Amino acid sequence: MSFCNNSVPQPLIFVLAGIPSLESSNGWFSVPFFLVFVITVTGNLTILYIIQVEKSLHGPMFLFLAMLSVVDLSLVSAIVPHMLGMFWMNAKEISFNACLMQMFFIPFFYVMESGILLAMAFDRFMAIWKLLRYTTILANNMLMKMALAILARAVVVLTPAPILAKSLESFQSHTIAYSYCAYMAVVQIACGDIPNLIVYGLMVIVASEGFDLFFIVLSYGLILLTVFLIPSWEARGKAISTCDSHLCVIALFYSPVVFSVLAQSLGYHMAPHLQIIIDNLYFLVPPMVNPLIYGVRTKQMRERVLQILHCLGD
Structure with a gap:
């Protein structure tokens, strides 16, 4: 139970604190966020353009990569423009309904990205385990079913968040100590019986990132088992090399989550402003770095990017 002596009714407008205790540095924070x-x-957009025009990249792996790029663009678009408005124009107010939308869509795209990374792990497993039947198994209709499953999972898992937040009738304050409307940040300033709402927030992590990470690890365990059955060391090396980019993206995406969970489990508590900065990096760094990883480590993409840069140089 969260009791409040001086509660306020459900407000029409929340005020986002941005990065608490560092308000004077908001102008400096806007620069890296804008560059990101x-x-x-x-x-x-470059990744999507190259995949569209390069017919050799119309295979399952690159179609998953195109999905990942679309989700990454959606994720940063849901966070950064409003954040820049807050930093540049002090536009800290957000309507309750707009807050509910952020509360749904930001984790929605994040959960979708996690699902796509799991699908890409399955893609790499099938490419190594069933190479001759790879394109037959992962035909376009199967890719469509997997994409719809990822979308449906995100909708089912995240739909309760705005509904539960909407049911909250009173709050300790109308100020959210965050740079966007995060579900847990809103619940923590609510009055009344909130333990069940907190449990739901934790279950979202378990049912999405936890579930996906478990099966990604399982997929790569099976990949390693399959690779070690290949007699040729050269063939083993080539098989593993097809997973390099995906492994880098997975490490980048999940390591902050794992670090945060371990830190809290060990009783380590970060300063609020540092926690908020790191939480922002959870969402913003992977979408920025993913295309760089695939652009550098994928031969077809690297050659196409160099070709585009050469044309622009001329």
């Missing part, structure tokens, strides 16, 4: 946004949009 520009690099993310440029990189992911």
